[in-house]
Amino acid sequence: MPTERATLDQSVTVRRGQGHTLRVTAVPAIHRRLLDLCQPLDGSPGSTAVPAQRKARREYENRGSALAR
Template sequence: MPGKVADFLRTTELEPAERAALDHGMTVRCGRGYTRRITAVPAVHRQLLARCQPLDGDQVVPAQRKARREYENRVTGLGAPA
């Protein structure tokens, strides 16, 4: 997940499984930002994505909206919900 999404999720209330996945992820630096590699079942990724919906609003910077869209594309690529 993009770093801007991970930063946003750290400030929100998460379920224990979501928090554990985020906390146990590995940070990978790339360019100016970073990516958080999270190992979790697709359902947890979908829950995290659902919690990122405020990043689609008009009050956020374009980079945050783009980061959320990139994460959505990655999660969508995981396949259909089980």
């Protein structure tokens, strides 16, 4: 996870609406790994994620999927 940590350390947090958006510039493989690490936010059974967290993860995944095409 050192590569992911380095990517997050270089990212920029932007205030947007009611929350914060984390801008991460990285190759698609890093974005896929970050999505894998936040998998519990997808609403799986036993998850403690709130709706806003699930939505944020879903939108991040959708943006990443659109870029990979």
